[in-house]
Amino acid sequence: MPQNLWLLVGLGNPGRRYQGNRHNVGFMVADVLASAGEDLQARPNGRFQGELGKGSLDRQPVLLLKPQTFMNLSGRSAAAVCRFYEVEAERVVVIHDDVDLELGRLRVKAGGGDGGHKGIRSLVQELGSPAFVRVRFGVGRPSVGEVEDFVLQDFRAAERPAALEAIGRAAEAVRVVVGEGVNAAMNRFNGPPAEKRSQQQEDD
DSSP states (O other), X not given: OOTTOEEEEEOOOOSGGGTTBGGGHHXXXXXXXXXXXXXXXXXXXXXXTEEEEEEEETTEEEEEXXXXXXXXXXXXXXXXXXXXXXXXXXXXXXXXXXXXXXXTOEEEEESOOOTTOHHXXXXXXHHTOSOSEEEEEEOOOOSSSOHHHHHTSBOOGGGHHHHHHHHHHHHHHHHHHHHHOHHHHHHHHSSOOHHHHHHHHHHO
């Protein structure tokens, strides 16, 4: 296998009923990456309990995975791919929703805890390491009600433009991680979105 191989993992729940949920932004970003890469369309793969694409992104060899195990067991799928293709945890990039960030805010980081996210917890356990790269996608936190119910709801109509724009930025952040490194992606994407920066500058 190429030594510079990356595994890109979009987290979500399988099935039509979950398709537009906040919890499924990882799948949404993975679909954008599949369209941007070469031969990256994810196809069902029983060996890995997921949908897997094998190709390249910006001339870098990558695997693109959408685990079909449901969120809480995502690590089983990712770990099986890592074992088979000999991918180290440091070369795994995981895209997932984050209720601790406002809608549309991104955070790129390498390593760390699971922040209460059960998909990330599963990945840490199954990979045996927290060293993978995370692209955290802000979906906001409900003012009332349970977080578990909130993330299993679709974006509201008023939220969709910001969500769609952030999905594109998250895909670009993954491309920068693969092509330029984690630090470059952190520097470029960990600040507020452009429209937020413009508003802050006007307020100042």
